[in-house]
Amino acid sequence: MARVRVRPARADDLAGAAAVWHASEGHPGSAPPSPSATGWLRHVLATGRLVVAETDTGRVIGFAGARPEGALTALTDLFVHPGHQSSGVGGLLLDAVLPTHGPRATFASADRRALGLYLRRGLLARWPAFYLAAGRDAVRLPDRDLQTREVDMVESQFLVQGPADPGFWAEAGAIALEVRDRRRALGHAMLTWHSPEWLHQPELATILESSAVRGHAADVVIAVIRAMLARGAAGVALQVPGAHPALPILLGAGLRIAGVDILCATADCGVADPERTTVHGEPLPPI
Numbered sequence: 001m002a003r004v005r006v007r008p009a010r011a012d013d014l015a016g017a018a019a020v021w022h023a024s025e026g027h028p029g030s031a032p033p034s035p036s037a038t039g040w041l042r043h044v045l046a047t048g049r050l051v052v053a054e055t056d057t058g059r060v061i062g063f064a065g066a067r068p069e070g071a072l073t074a075l076t077d078l079f080v081h082p083g084h085q086s087s088g089v090g091g092l093l094l095d096a097v098l099p100t101h102g103p104r105a106t107f108a109s110a111d112r113r114a115l116g117l118y119l120r121r122g123l124l125a126r127w128p129a130f131y132l133a134a135g136r137d138a139v140r141l142p143d144r145d146l147q148t149r150e151v152d153m154v155e156s157q158f159l160v161q162g163p164a165d166p167g168f169w170a171e172a173g174a175i176a177l178e179v180r181d182r183r184r185a186l187g188h189a190m191l192t193w194h195s196p197e198w199l200h201q202p203e204l205a206t207i208l209e210s211s212a213v214r215g216h217a218a219d220v221v222i223a224v225i226r227a228m229l230a231r232g233a234a235g236v237a238l239q240v241p242g243a244h245p246a247l248p249i250l251l252g253a254g255l256r257i258a259g260v261d262i263l264c265a266t267a268d269c270g271v272a273d274p275e276r277t278t279v280h281g282e283p284l285p286p287i
Contacts, residue, residue: 004089006096009050009063014038016060017052017079024079041065043168044076051096053080053089064093072269073099075106078114090117105265107239107279115262123264127274128242131259133204135235138254139225146186146223151178156188174208179223187212187220193233201258205233208280217276218246225250241274 018038044050048067052060062080080089108118153176174192189210205228212220225236240247265271
């Protein structure tokens with residue numbers, strides 16, 4: 001392996017990091033990352049820890065990010081350029097951002113090399129998370145006698161993130177919806193109408209997170225997707241844990257699995273209830 005140095009990232013490293021991300025996640029014919037693709041990395045740089053791996057010529061060949069969420073350290077990103085994978089770079093990056101003790105978690109990819117890194121460092125494979133996506137014409141959801149209304153994002157009751165960084169998501173165009181029956185609020189969802197920073201399917205409206213009272217998780221997700229389509233969304237995408245009751249309903253209603261991640265977390269990590277929450281993530285190439 002060529003000599004590699006891992007160091008804290010600077011603002012002028014973000015374009016190189018975005019290029020690594022595109023090389024790792026892209027597919028033939030995918031457009032190169034737009035200038036807005038660095039928005040999330042800039043946010044991690046400002047609010048957490050972002051490092052890059054560079055060769056002795058100064059070329060960025062990998063990056064990793066982590067952010068504190070209370071006592072938890074959440075690994076947000078870990079990407080290595082395909083030409084340098086399986087050479088130890090990923091381990092160097094992970095060691096630079098992820099502590100060896102305390103609650104830690106990440107949505108690992110299904111890549112066996114990445115999973116091996118996390119499992120060897122004490123993170124347990126908790127559950128699969130399925131990326132679902134569909135264009136509007138393919139979706140046929142059952143009706144629910146529920147109402148949705150836009151509410152203040154900061155005050156919405158989310159089980160996972162609260163939501164994390166409402167200012168960041170608000171600047172990205174996210175909104176919060178409350179789902180109610182005739183008596184009470186059943187849950188909330190945070191969503192965007194499009195995802196310009198995503199490499200694949202940026203035109204899809206995305207549920208970034210949903211949370212529900214027990215027994216109504218599927219109702220909340222279905223009501224929110226119906227509201228998104230009623231407002232003209234070109235299609236929908238979301239990430240659903242394997243145990244979530246909405247998963248079989250959505251698959252039967254026209255959504256398809258575009259990818260799979262595995263939530264990895266330490267034993268002392270209080271992860272959210274996978275039967276009541278969904279969280280955000282990026283689908284893989286169009287299906």
